[in-house]
Amino acid sequence: MSASAGLSLRRQLLLWLLVPQLVLWAGGGLLAYRFAMAYVEKSIDQSLTQSVRALARQVKPIGSGLLIDFPKAAQDVLEQDPKDRLSYMVSSPPGKFVLGNQNLPQPDAPTPTAGTPVLYRGLVEGQQQRIVSLDLDYGDDTSPQTLRVQVGKSLTDQRRVASELVADMLAPLLALGVLLSLLVYGGIRRGLAPLTRLTSQLEGRxxxxxxxxxxxxxxxxxxxxxxxxxxxxxxxxxxxxxxxxxxxxxxxxxxxxxxxxxxxxxxxxxxxxxxxxxxxxxxxxxxxxxxxxxxxxxxxxxxxxxxAHREPLDLAALAREVAREWTPRALAAGMDLGYEGTPSLMLRADALQLREALSNLIDNALRYTPRGSAITLRVQRTDKGATLAVEDNGPGLSPDDLAHVFQRFWRGSQQPGGCGLGLAIVREIARRHGGDAVVQALAPKGLRVELHLSDLA
Structure with a gap:
């Protein structure tokens, strides 16, 4: 079967049911991560907005100048997380550094509205930060001036929190997915049980x-x-x-x-x-x-x-019986026909067909073996079943002829009487019993035909 046809129905159903579930689980994880990032970013925006307003209150205009007073409380706000400190910058006019970190990027908006915080992202020392900018007006009508206060925070915590949220959400979903997969597998197995029983009935027939x-x-x-x-x-x-x-x-x-x-x-x-x-x-x-x-x-x-009507029979007893039936003809032909092997070997087989196979093998040996030869029937137990063999010490066959002996109507000799079907019948009978027939040349001369049979009783 092909790759698609090679998959069992059970595996195909599992793929069609579990792969979409896996895709949906992965898609749900991605959406959950994006939602978590959005919610965490919203929380950071609120915190940054509060921080920038608190810092802006520490900058007090005095006439045309500024009084910047950062007490201990303001420093605590900026340094509340030693591993992820806030970056800040005070500039007046906007962009002209006065105090803080000089590397905070300016907002994309050309002219932010005074008093309204502007939130945006920017790179600070190679790291993505969330930055809030607040512009304040000061001075008098003759000399208006603008003050810009900026506060930035790294997105490292944002990603960490989002990852933890997603992990906390997906871990139970994964456990439920595994449980669902087991339930789906059990349901498929139960649903296909009638087909399995039907297959067993057909195979056991x-x-x-x-x-x-x-x-x-x-x-x-x-x-x-x-x-x-x-x-x-x-x-x-x-x-x-x-x-x-x-x-x-x-x-x-x-x-x-x-x-x-x-x-x-x-x-x-x-x-x-x-x-x-x-x-x-x-x-x-x-x-x-x-x-x-x-x-x-x-x-x-x-x-x-x-x-092939398989019934319990003693293969060794059957071989000895067939040998006795053919003994008179063997004696008349001047040959020695005998049996060697195990005294008893039970298996399930068709006695009439095995008798026919043995008769064909003995008949071939008697036809094509010269006077004075010996013909031996052997029955032996093997790891896979039993072997029924007929061997002789006649002239045998050439290696080229051995490749054709089981072909129908092929004859290795032109002696009268044969029709080229005996060994084809022998192989067909062996295969009807779940085995096969093989032929091999013996040294220094002779031929051995074996029937390999299974289904021991």
Whole structure:
């Protein structure tokens, strides 16, 4: 699946629900910070306005001059915070330094109204400050003069207070957000529980199990999905039954005439005296047997692709039983057929299909292994299940041929009788049991075919 399709439905829902929540939380924090800054700045403005009026009262005009008297109380106002002292400046006319800090910037307003404080921001020694400026008129009508008193305060405290306010506001919101996220996750998990149960039902089913799925307590949306799946299962069951009926009919219609043809040819061979006729009848007999074998293999392959009825069985006992059944033919071919391995190994499997797989492997070994060879069946327990193997000490196959042995209708030898489907059937049966089939060459010669099976009982 792609990146978007690779996310589960649960994760997609979590993303769609929690990411907007995170964005809103961050946006709310930014707005809260701006509001806190505005409120703190308003408080600073009020404090600065009071301070500048208090300082302005300490400047007393005397005729055309000024008497500046800063008592201890005024100094306490200016130095109330040693870490963040107020900056002040007295100038007359405005901008012409008289007392205080010379580096306070002047207000942007060209002509501030006398008696009205003007608030603005400015840089003082590289730091942002909030500054208030108050102009006062003094002198007489013949010589009017203006006095400007300025007081500035750093915005460091403003930012610190605003940050503390925002932190105090967002910390509980974050805790509520985490709690909400847990509730959302629990709600999503509970809401998707019917789909999880449906998935478990489908995964736990055998390949040939096509009974309708029950979902009586599921939501309506899941009910619709279950109904669709049940409809599909019903349709598949119908088609499988049709195919099985066709296979049974085909088996009967093909095997019966072929068996009759083989019997008639054998009778004709017994009665024939002409060598030419005997030779032709032998070719017909070989072709009829090969056709019968091909029909059997094709029907077996089709059936293995449709169903596998897994039931508890002893794999070792099954292998010994099949070996006994093929022993007479092995003896007739001058070969040693035997069993080695664990005395008992229980697993869940289709006995008929495993018997067919073993029969194909033994038949191949008997066909393509010379007289005097040994054929051995082995059953062993592995970490992942069981291994069922048939090995011989015949000529084996070349590395190039090993890559093609499981292909349908591929034959490694031109000897009569084979049809190139035996090993393809073996692999299909192994895969129907949750495993696979592999083939490997033995040293110094020989061949080993293994079926890896799982689902131990």
């Amino acid at each position: 055998a390949v040939n199990e096509r009974e309708p799925i029950g979902a009586t307590q599921a939501p309506s949306e899941v009910h619709a999905l279950v109904q669709a799946i049940n409809g599909l299962l019903e349709e598949v069951t119908h088609h499988v039954h049709q195919e099985k009926r066709f296979l049974d009919d085909a088996a009967h219609q093909l095997r019966t005439p072929l068996a009759g043809l083989i019997s008639q040819v054998e009778l004709a061979q017994q009665a024939a005296k002409d060598p030419v006729l005997v030779d032709r009848l032998a070719k017909v007999h070989t072709g009829a047997q090969r056709s019968a074998h091909l029909v059997h293999q094709l029907l077996t392959l089709a059936r293995t692709e449709n169903q």
